[in-house]
Amino acid sequence: MDGVECLAASKRRWAMLCILLGLGLSSLGSAIVNIALPGISRSFASSEAATVWVVNAYQLSATVCLLPIASLAESLGLKRVYAAGLAIFVLASLGCAFAPTLPLLVSARLIQGAGAASVAVAGVAFVRVIYPDRMVSKGLALVALAAAIPGALGPTIAATILSVAKWPWLFLVNVPFGLVIPIFIAAAPSDVRVFRPLDLVGTALNALAFGLFVAGVGTLGIGDRRIATGAIAAGLACFGLFVRQQLQHPVPMLPFDLFRIPLFTLSVWTSVCCYAAQILAYVSLPFLFETRMHLSAVETGLLVTPWPFMTAITASIAGRLTIRYPASVLCNVGLALLAAGLLLMVFLPTSPSKWDVVWRLALCGIGFGLFQTPNNTAMMTAGPRGRSGAASGMNAAARYVGWTLGSALVSLIFGLGGDHGAVCCLVAGAAFASMGAATSSARRFR
Template sequence: MVLGTVAFGSFMATLDSSIVNIALPTIRRELNTGDNVEWIVLSYLLVTTSTLLIMGRLSDMFGRKRVYMTGFGVFILGSFLCGISWSLWSLVVFRLVQGLGASMIFAIGPAIIGDAFSQQERGKALGLLGTAVAAGSTTGPVAGGLLLQHFGWESIFFVNVPIGLIAIWRASVVLPASAVAGSKGFDIPGALLFLVGVTSLLTGVDFGASPDHGWAHPTVMFLIAAGILLLGCFFYWEKRYPAPLLQLKLFRIKPLTAALAATGLAFIANGSNLYVLPFFLQQLLRLSPQNAGFIMLAGPLTLSIAAPIGGYLSDKMGARWIASAGLLLMATGHFLLSFLHDQWTWHDATWRIALMSLGFGFFQSPNSSSALNSAPVAERGIASSLIAFMRNLGLVFGISLGATVWYATRNSYSMHHLVSPESIAAQIDGMQMAYRVTAGLILITVFISLSRGSNLLKQ
């Protein structure tokens, strides 16, 4: 019952994200947002990523159930306000509220699963949770299309209200009260340094990959430098504060540190793929957005099957080997996609996407289970939020990596061969290089995954 309740919440939060993406063209047209429409997605992503660590700490201090239910309440309020937005910037502000609630849901969900299941069953449970996330990604574009066609863009936010109320009711009935670490004082300076530092860094990275700015733009360099400086100050402060937001001694736990590093690198590769693949399908294979969407469904559909199997196998054989084998499959998928060509049929792309997602499914659940098994019970909330943080951080950096490698290689090809950067040959060369880079990155991740060892805490 606990698994079903948390899975329902994860499904809802993931569904909302994929629904909003498909509604962006409609919102852009009806609210006349121009190129600023990206802030509807960016604002949500920034607030979610920059507050995950804070929410994990609050759940350790005051109890997971209380913070989790509060998160749903904030998410519902934000969704309702988004539905009544009258302009772009009102929608952006209300998306910040919605993202704050989503941060509580994403940060604490895996920790609740970790508390409810023994170490021998956590992998399977987290795999089933991964299936719910994949189902949300799969359902979002379909549900969003139906709502947009019949009820307008506002309905994609209003639909969260009744669903969210059901989720709060189920959480209040099903979720057990968790042990709390007690309040020794909340690290407000550390939280502010982390919040502003991550927001500055991610905004700089997002702008750097944009053709309108570029990495040499003064604003981009300032934001990235400020972000790095503030995060450096955050770690310096955490070493000295008696009740820090993040216990740095956690990083001495080798399986936890390896799992977090592997999460970040794997999601960098995944983010790059999510950015490049739609352009390949629509620009080079000349598929309609609808048909491209159907081909991309091969990813979440395969993931929904592979995630629980990977989790089950990790419970029996150990996370180290299953996660590492999954990464090898994932690297193989990326390497095979590096041979993409405009003469491919949809079959050529689909089975490679499925292979890549099969490996990702085998990796993700065992890796998360390994991290939670390694963390002390009193710090499991912060460990759970660190996993979610590395996931979001990886996606942002991955999108920037994919865009940067693709555009730089494409432009270099056009200069050496005296053709337009928009030519098919230049585009193919750039996309192929993006997948070669991610394949190499995942191979490095395999070695990190293997280094985690198997000496986990027994709890």
């Protein structure tokens, strides 16, 4: 009998509810702030380029913290890391709301990103502790919903709050959810621990590698390109040193044991490709809508909504399909639909109606939803249960690496493509989705 079968259904529901709330908050934390950037810029009398770091700092901190937190989660326990991460996220939200200057706001967002990384790593890993193996896909489908729904509703929620209050309330709304921490601690079961002392040298190299790379990408289009390119190159060099150091370390943060499992490795690369395709589209579509269709920012936000909305619906269905069909088949179908939807966006009519856009982006959302849950299930169940923290860390890392790679390509493509930059980004997104489908297909032979 599976060891977690004995967990009472009521406690499972409470623990899962708390996990989904935390994951939803961390997802909302990255989606809700974008619409408030102009107001934040005016509030602090700062430039737009400087204000963008309110978003970049969150992503940078989360990326840097993922692997060290995954290592700590296995040593300290998922329950402790999740509860601590949620507490840090909530307290940092208070810091963001009351920050008197832009640098302090950016600093609070750095702390908030670290808390979000803890919630993401421990929360997803805990799904495998809470559910028996035969039900893991059901839990991961709920996780996909928790990430997709805030992404879909984020702009609407932000607009609603800003219509009656100032931007600090975007952060204050997180605070009441801190009450779920003691509920989670009471409801969550004990989890497997593997003592792994924190690797300080590896942590430093990891921070330099991801920090320099993400910082370089974030400044590629707004600063001196030579400095940005140098930061990216330095980040890649540090990553090489990090891999070399990890290969020699007795207990590495990089899960080389999991990478020896072909199913896990192929799932990671499939994820990188798909998330790169997603961010290429998400960043470029507003430019396409505002320049070609002459839509307002609010109309653009509503027009993009079919993608995450259909992802949320499809992810739940995909969780049930995963029990009956191989992940490679579902991912191939999903990524083919995503690539087709992006190419159909490239060939929009000269004067497209909003319906022309809606059904194409809905197709993208269906494809993305069919990919997400089966791929995450394959990644999380490829290794032993005791390595769930490491698998969850790589799951999140693949997502952030894909987003960062896609963001870098957007900057380069817009710099080179001129008026055709948005269309070129969609073509690149379709190419990444196709590469993801090819990578996923290889899993059928493993």
